[in-house]
Amino acid sequence: GLTWDKVTARAARWLEPVRAYAPHLVEEMRGIADGAGTGLLDVLALNARGEVIYDKSFAEIAAAGAGEGPAEEEPAEGCTSFAAYGPASGDGHVYAGQNWDWRAGVADTVVMIRIVQPPKPTLIMQVEAGQIGRQGANSAGIAFNANGLGGRFDDRIGLPQTVVRRTVLDQDNIADALDV
Numbered sequence: 001g002l003t004w005d006k007v008t009a010r011a012a013r014w015l016e017p018v019r020a021y022a023p024h025l026v027e028e029m030r031g032i033a034d035g036a037g038t039g040l041l042d043v044l045a046l047n048a049r050g051e052v053i054y055d056k057s058f059a060e061i062a063a064a065g066a067g068e069g070p071a072e073e074e075p076a077e078g079c080t081s082f083a084a085y086g087p088a089s090g091d092g093h094v095y096a097g098q099n100w101d102w103r104a105g106v107a108d109t110v111v112m113i114r115i116v117q118p119p120k121p122t123l124i125m126q127v128e129a130g131q132i133g134r135q136g137a138n139s140a141g142i143a144f145n146a147n148g149l150g151g152r153f154d155d156r157i158g159l160p161q162t163v164v165r166r167t168v169l170d171q172d173n174i175a176d177a178l179d180v
Contacts, residue, residue: 007045007052008041008044010045010048010052010055011044011045011047011048011052012041012044013157014047014048014159014160015041015044017158018044018159018160018163021159021167022163022166025132025163025167026040028132029043029044029047029132030043032130032132042130043130044160046128046129046130047131047132047133047160047162048160048162049128050160051161054151055154055155056154056155079099079100079135079145079146080099081097081098081145082095082096082097082098083096083143083145094141096145098145098147100126100135106128109128110126110128110129111127111129112125113127117170120170120172121138121140121142121169121170123136123138123139123166123169124136124137124138125137125166125169131162132162133163133164133165133166133167133169134146134162134165135165136165136169138169138170138171140173142168142173142174142177144165144168144177146161146165164180168180
């Protein structure tokens with residue numbers, strides 16, 4: 001596997017794109033880091049975890065035998081999401097949810113958080129400790145679920161999925177959430 005120094009060095013590539021898109025989320029990550037007694041890049045690495053570990057360059061390093069990439073390809077198993085509404089829900093309400101069965105080794109790091117952030121909607125999310133966004137719902141009635149379907153990313157830098165997911169859940173109407 002990679003050393004933590006190499007993970008945080010790779011994660012640093014996402015700092016400026018996130019800062020340009022959502023500076024308040026960089027400040028939130030800084031607050032998480034301060035509260036945990038660690039550095040901003042440590043928390044950013046947690047938030048770019050998917051992008052870091054599924055970067056094609058890591059697989060190429062491992063294939064070359066350098067010992068720095070993932071030791072082996074994990075099976076593309078993960079989440080199952082559902083939504084029921086109208087007659088399917090039995091009472092006319094909308095229900096949405098998902099399981100998250102990615103890797104048993106992270107079970108002790110998964111937490112439920114509630115974020116009250118006036119004037120934005122209140123959020124409830126299931127995250128890995130230190131992350132700013134993942135699956136959840138908000139007080140405006142927006143729910144967000146996502147399934148990992150396997151594959152690898154190239155080395156282009158966009159926004160970590162945790163930032164996109166959080167930005168969706170920060171919206172107070174579905175039109176703005178879909179525009180994210």
